[in-house]
Amino acid sequence: MNDTQKLPTRIKTIWRLSAVGSLVFGLILSALLTLPHLFWHWPLWLALVGVGLTIVWVIVELILVPYRYAFSGYRITDTAVEMSSGFLFKERIAIPIARIQNVTLEAGPLMQWQKLEQVVIATAATEHDIEGVEPEVAVQLRERIMRRAIEVQDEEF
Template sequence: MQTTQQLPVQIKRIWALSAVGSLCMGVLITVGLGVANWLWNWPFWLVWVALGLTIVEFIVELALVPYRYRFSEYVITDNAVEIQSGFIFRNRIAIPIARIQNVTLKAGPLMQWQHLEQVVIATAATTHDIEGVQTAVATRLRELIMARAMEVQDNDL
Protein backbone atom coordinates (compact mmCIF):
# COMPACT_ATOMS: atom_id res chain seq x y z
CA MET A 1 0.00 0.00 0.00
CA GLN A 2 2.53 2.56 -1.09
CA THR A 3 0.13 4.79 -3.01
CA THR A 4 -1.75 7.65 -1.38
CA GLN A 5 -5.29 6.66 -0.43
CA GLN A 6 -8.29 8.99 -0.38
CA LEU A 7 -10.96 8.52 2.29
CA PRO A 8 -14.17 6.86 1.04
CA VAL A 9 -16.95 9.12 -0.27
CA GLN A 10 -19.29 8.06 2.58
CA ILE A 11 -17.21 10.14 5.01
CA LYS A 12 -18.69 13.28 3.43
CA ARG A 13 -22.14 12.19 4.59
CA ILE A 14 -20.80 11.67 8.13
CA TRP A 15 -19.25 15.16 8.14
CA ALA A 16 -22.48 16.71 6.82
CA LEU A 17 -24.49 14.95 9.53
CA SER A 18 -21.98 16.23 12.08
CA ALA A 19 -22.72 19.75 10.82
CA VAL A 20 -26.45 19.09 11.33
CA GLY A 21 -25.69 17.89 14.87
CA SER A 22 -23.81 21.13 15.54
CA LEU A 23 -26.78 23.06 14.18
CA CYS A 24 -29.15 21.24 16.53
CA MET A 25 -26.89 21.95 19.50
CA GLY A 26 -26.68 25.64 18.53
CA VAL A 27 -30.47 25.84 18.23
CA LEU A 28 -30.84 24.30 21.70
CA ILE A 29 -28.45 26.87 23.15
CA THR A 30 -30.34 29.66 21.37
CA VAL A 31 -33.65 28.37 22.77
CA GLY A 32 -32.05 28.19 26.23
CA LEU A 33 -31.00 31.82 25.94
CA GLY A 34 -34.54 32.71 24.84
CA VAL A 35 -35.94 30.98 27.93
CA ALA A 36 -33.38 32.79 30.11
CA ASN A 37 -34.51 36.06 28.54
CA TRP A 38 -38.12 35.25 29.30
CA LEU A 39 -37.53 34.02 32.89
CA TRP A 40 -34.72 36.27 34.11
CA ASN A 41 -34.75 39.19 31.66
CA TRP A 42 -31.40 38.35 30.14
CA PRO A 43 -30.53 40.65 27.21
CA PHE A 44 -32.43 39.61 24.09
CA TRP A 45 -29.47 40.38 21.83
CA LEU A 46 -27.81 37.23 23.22
CA VAL A 47 -30.50 35.18 21.47
CA TRP A 48 -29.80 36.91 18.15
CA VAL A 49 -26.04 36.53 18.51
CA ALA A 50 -26.38 32.83 19.36
CA LEU A 51 -28.72 32.28 16.42
CA GLY A 52 -26.40 34.14 14.04
CA LEU A 53 -23.33 32.23 15.20
CA THR A 54 -25.21 28.94 14.94
CA ILE A 55 -26.26 29.62 11.35
CA VAL A 56 -22.82 30.86 10.29
CA GLU A 57 -21.07 27.89 11.92
CA PHE A 58 -23.46 25.45 10.20
CA ILE A 59 -22.97 27.03 6.77
CA VAL A 60 -19.18 27.14 7.11
CA GLU A 61 -18.95 23.55 8.39
CA LEU A 62 -21.20 22.30 5.59
CA ALA A 63 -19.34 24.31 2.93
CA LEU A 64 -15.99 22.88 4.08
CA VAL A 65 -17.05 19.24 3.63
CA PRO A 66 -15.86 19.00 -0.03
CA TYR A 67 -12.62 20.84 0.83
CA ARG A 68 -12.00 18.59 3.81
CA TYR A 69 -12.63 15.50 1.69
CA ARG A 70 -10.42 16.63 -1.17
CA PHE A 71 -7.37 17.10 1.03
CA SER A 72 -7.73 14.17 3.47
CA GLU A 73 -5.54 11.23 2.56
CA TYR A 74 -3.15 8.68 3.98
CA VAL A 75 -0.36 6.35 2.89
CA ILE A 76 1.31 3.38 4.56
CA THR A 77 5.00 2.99 3.69
CA ASP A 78 7.62 0.56 4.97
CA ASN A 79 8.83 3.17 7.46
CA ALA A 80 5.82 5.28 8.42
CA VAL A 81 2.11 5.94 8.37
CA GLU A 82 1.56 9.34 6.77
CA ILE A 83 -1.70 11.23 7.24
CA GLN A 84 -2.51 14.51 5.50
CA SER A 85 -5.40 16.92 5.84
CA GLY A 86 -6.05 20.47 4.73
CA PHE A 87 -4.61 22.66 2.01
CA ILE A 88 -4.67 26.18 3.40
CA PHE A 89 -3.99 24.90 6.91
CA ARG A 90 -2.03 21.81 5.88
CA ASN A 91 -1.46 19.13 8.48
CA ARG A 92 0.96 16.37 7.48
CA ILE A 93 1.86 13.75 10.04
CA ALA A 94 4.40 10.96 9.60
CA ILE A 95 4.18 8.34 12.32
CA PRO A 96 7.28 6.12 12.31
CA ILE A 97 6.36 2.44 12.25
CA ALA A 98 8.92 1.80 15.00
CA ARG A 99 7.02 4.12 17.38
CA ILE A 100 3.58 2.56 16.92
CA GLN A 101 2.37 0.67 19.96
CA ASN A 102 -1.27 -0.04 19.14
CA VAL A 103 -3.86 0.30 16.37
CA THR A 104 -7.52 0.51 17.37
CA LEU A 105 -10.64 0.58 15.21
CA LYS A 106 -13.56 2.75 16.35
CA ALA A 107 -17.02 3.28 14.90
CA GLY A 108 -19.95 5.15 16.37
CA PRO A 109 -23.53 4.65 15.17
CA LEU A 110 -23.22 6.96 12.15
CA MET A 111 -19.95 5.38 11.08
CA GLN A 112 -21.44 1.89 11.47
CA TRP A 113 -24.44 2.95 9.39
CA GLN A 114 -22.06 3.93 6.56
CA HIS A 115 -19.86 0.82 7.11
CA LEU A 116 -16.87 2.93 8.09
CA GLU A 117 -14.34 2.74 10.91
CA GLN A 118 -11.85 5.17 12.34
CA VAL A 119 -8.29 3.82 12.53
CA VAL A 120 -6.60 5.13 15.70
CA ILE A 121 -2.81 4.78 15.75
CA ALA A 122 -1.25 5.05 19.21
CA THR A 123 2.36 5.85 20.05
CA ALA A 124 3.84 6.36 23.51
CA ALA A 125 3.27 10.11 23.26
CA THR A 126 -0.05 10.54 21.43
CA THR A 127 -2.67 9.12 19.09
CA HIS A 128 -3.42 9.93 15.47
CA ASP A 129 -6.34 8.80 13.37
CA ILE A 130 -7.41 8.09 9.86
CA GLU A 131 -10.90 9.53 10.11
CA GLY A 132 -12.89 6.89 8.30
CA VAL A 133 -12.26 3.97 5.99
CA GLN A 134 -14.42 1.05 4.97
CA THR A 135 -14.57 -1.74 7.53
CA ALA A 136 -12.64 -4.29 5.45
CA VAL A 137 -9.95 -1.73 4.64
CA ALA A 138 -9.71 -0.73 8.32
CA THR A 139 -9.12 -4.33 9.33
CA ARG A 140 -6.42 -4.74 6.66
CA LEU A 141 -4.77 -1.47 7.72
CA ARG A 142 -4.69 -2.54 11.38
CA GLU A 143 -3.15 -5.89 10.47
CA LEU A 144 -0.63 -4.34 8.07
CA ILE A 145 0.49 -1.59 10.46
CA MET A 146 0.79 -3.93 13.43
CA ALA A 147 2.67 -6.54 11.35
CA ARG A 148 5.17 -3.91 10.21
CA ALA A 149 5.53 -2.59 13.76
CA MET A 150 6.22 -6.11 15.03
CA GLU A 151 8.81 -6.66 12.25
CA VAL A 152 10.63 -3.48 13.24
CA GLN A 153 10.57 -4.47 16.93
CA ASP A 154 11.85 -7.97 16.10
CA ASN A 155 14.68 -6.50 14.02
CA ASP A 156 15.68 -4.22 16.89
CA LEU A 157 16.18 -7.14 19.26
Protein backbone atom coordinates in the same frame (compact mmCIF):
# COMPACT_ATOMS: atom_id res chain seq x y z
CA MET B 1 2.43 12.29 -0.95
CA ASN B 2 2.52 10.24 -4.11
CA ASP B 3 0.52 7.10 -3.41
CA THR B 4 -1.92 8.67 -1.00
CA GLN B 5 -5.09 6.68 -0.43
CA LYS B 6 -8.33 8.63 -0.58
CA LEU B 7 -11.17 8.14 1.85
CA PRO B 8 -14.43 6.65 0.52
CA THR B 9 -16.88 9.28 -0.71
CA ARG B 10 -19.41 8.13 1.91
CA ILE B 11 -17.34 9.96 4.53
CA LYS B 12 -18.80 13.21 3.15
CA THR B 13 -22.24 12.05 4.33
CA ILE B 14 -20.83 11.54 7.84
CA TRP B 15 -19.28 15.03 7.79
CA ARG B 16 -22.56 16.60 6.61
CA LEU B 17 -24.52 14.81 9.33
CA SER B 18 -21.94 16.01 11.84
CA ALA B 19 -22.67 19.57 10.70
CA VAL B 20 -26.39 18.95 11.26
CA GLY B 21 -25.53 17.70 14.75
CA SER B 22 -23.60 20.94 15.34
CA LEU B 23 -26.67 22.87 14.21
CA VAL B 24 -28.95 21.05 16.64
CA PHE B 25 -26.48 21.44 19.51
CA GLY B 26 -25.94 25.14 18.76
CA LEU B 27 -29.66 25.84 18.54
CA ILE B 28 -30.27 24.08 21.87
CA LEU B 29 -27.54 26.18 23.51
CA SER B 30 -28.99 29.32 21.96
CA ALA B 31 -32.44 28.38 23.24
CA LEU B 32 -30.94 27.95 26.71
CA LEU B 33 -29.60 31.50 26.42
CA THR B 34 -33.20 32.72 26.40
CA LEU B 35 -33.65 31.45 29.96
CA PRO B 36 -31.52 34.22 31.51
CA HIS B 37 -33.61 36.67 29.46
CA LEU B 38 -36.85 35.26 30.88
CA PHE B 39 -35.71 34.93 34.49
CA TRP B 40 -33.18 37.72 34.98
CA HIS B 41 -34.00 40.09 32.11
CA TRP B 42 -30.71 39.64 30.34
CA PRO B 43 -30.68 41.06 26.80
CA LEU B 44 -32.33 38.82 24.21
CA TRP B 45 -29.63 39.63 21.69
CA LEU B 46 -27.34 37.11 23.44
CA ALA B 47 -29.58 34.27 22.26
CA LEU B 48 -29.91 35.81 18.80
CA VAL B 49 -26.13 36.10 18.47
CA GLY B 50 -25.90 32.44 19.49
CA VAL B 51 -28.35 31.45 16.75
CA GLY B 52 -26.51 33.58 14.19
CA LEU B 53 -23.11 32.16 15.06
CA THR B 54 -24.49 28.63 14.99
CA ILE B 55 -25.97 29.09 11.53
CA VAL B 56 -22.79 30.67 10.15
CA TRP B 57 -20.67 27.89 11.66
CA VAL B 58 -22.84 25.16 10.14
CA ILE B 59 -22.87 26.83 6.71
CA VAL B 60 -19.08 27.08 6.75
CA GLU B 61 -18.81 23.47 7.90
CA LEU B 62 -21.09 22.30 5.05
CA ILE B 63 -19.26 24.39 2.44
CA LEU B 64 -15.93 22.90 3.53
CA VAL B 65 -17.01 19.24 3.18
CA PRO B 66 -15.87 18.91 -0.47
CA TYR B 67 -12.66 20.81 0.32
CA ARG B 68 -11.99 18.59 3.33
CA TYR B 69 -12.57 15.48 1.22
CA ALA B 70 -10.38 16.63 -1.66
CA PHE B 71 -7.34 17.09 0.54
CA SER B 72 -7.72 14.23 3.04
CA GLY B 73 -5.75 11.04 2.61
CA TYR B 74 -3.28 8.62 4.12
CA ARG B 75 -0.49 6.25 3.18
CA ILE B 76 1.52 3.59 4.90
CA THR B 77 5.26 3.38 4.30
CA ASP B 78 7.88 1.09 5.79
CA THR B 79 8.78 3.74 8.35
CA ALA B 80 5.61 5.73 9.04
CA VAL B 81 1.88 6.16 8.77
CA GLU B 82 1.34 9.48 6.99
CA MET B 83 -1.90 11.45 6.99
CA SER B 84 -2.61 14.68 5.16
CA SER B 85 -5.41 17.21 5.07
CA GLY B 86 -6.01 20.76 3.96
CA PHE B 87 -4.79 22.93 1.12
CA LEU B 88 -4.61 26.43 2.57
CA PHE B 89 -4.01 25.15 6.08
CA LYS B 90 -2.04 21.99 5.33
CA GLU B 91 -1.59 19.40 7.98
CA ARG B 92 0.72 16.48 7.39
CA ILE B 93 1.22 14.00 10.16
CA ALA B 94 3.82 11.25 10.10
CA ILE B 95 3.58 8.68 12.85
CA PRO B 96 6.79 6.64 13.06
CA ILE B 97 6.02 2.92 12.90
CA ALA B 98 8.44 2.34 15.78
CA ARG B 99 6.32 4.53 18.09
CA ILE B 100 3.00 2.83 17.40
CA GLN B 101 1.71 0.86 20.38
CA ASN B 102 -1.80 -0.04 19.32
CA VAL B 103 -4.19 0.13 16.38
CA THR B 104 -7.92 -0.14 17.02
CA LEU B 105 -10.97 0.01 14.81
CA GLU B 106 -14.00 2.04 15.85
CA ALA B 107 -17.38 2.65 14.27
CA GLY B 108 -20.11 4.73 15.86
CA PRO B 109 -23.73 4.54 14.71
CA LEU B 110 -23.25 6.88 11.73
CA MET B 111 -20.12 5.06 10.60
CA GLN B 112 -21.89 1.71 10.92
CA TRP B 113 -24.82 3.07 8.91
CA GLN B 114 -22.43 4.08 6.12
CA LYS B 115 -20.47 0.81 6.53
CA LEU B 116 -17.23 2.60 7.42
CA GLU B 117 -14.70 2.25 10.22
CA GLN B 118 -12.20 4.55 11.86
CA VAL B 119 -8.61 3.32 12.28
CA VAL B 120 -7.20 4.74 15.53
CA ILE B 121 -3.40 4.67 15.79
CA ALA B 122 -2.08 5.08 19.32
CA THR B 123 1.41 6.00 20.44
CA ALA B 124 2.57 6.57 24.01
CA ALA B 125 1.82 10.28 23.68
CA THR B 126 -1.24 10.60 21.46
CA GLU B 127 -3.79 9.08 19.12
CA HIS B 128 -4.43 9.82 15.46
CA ASP B 129 -7.13 8.42 13.26
CA ILE B 130 -7.83 7.61 9.68
CA GLU B 131 -11.52 8.29 9.61
CA GLY B 132 -13.96 6.47 7.44
CA VAL B 133 -12.38 3.58 5.56
CA GLU B 134 -14.06 0.45 4.27
CA PRO B 135 -14.21 -2.30 6.93
CA GLU B 136 -12.04 -4.68 4.88
CA VAL B 137 -9.46 -1.94 4.32
CA ALA B 138 -9.54 -1.06 8.03
CA VAL B 139 -8.74 -4.65 9.01
CA GLN B 140 -5.91 -4.79 6.45
CA LEU B 141 -4.51 -1.47 7.69
CA ARG B 142 -4.60 -2.61 11.32
CA GLU B 143 -2.84 -5.87 10.51
CA ARG B 144 -0.26 -4.23 8.23
CA ILE B 145 0.59 -1.44 10.67
CA MET B 146 0.81 -3.72 13.71
CA ARG B 147 2.85 -6.34 11.82
CA ARG B 148 5.31 -3.65 10.71
CA ALA B 149 5.42 -2.11 14.22
CA ILE B 150 6.30 -5.51 15.71
CA GLU B 151 8.98 -6.05 13.05
CA VAL B 152 10.55 -2.66 13.79
CA GLN B 153 10.50 -3.27 17.55
CA ASP B 154 12.10 -6.70 17.07
CA GLU B 155 14.81 -5.12 14.88
CA GLU B 156 15.66 -2.65 17.64
CA PHE B 157 16.39 -5.42 20.14
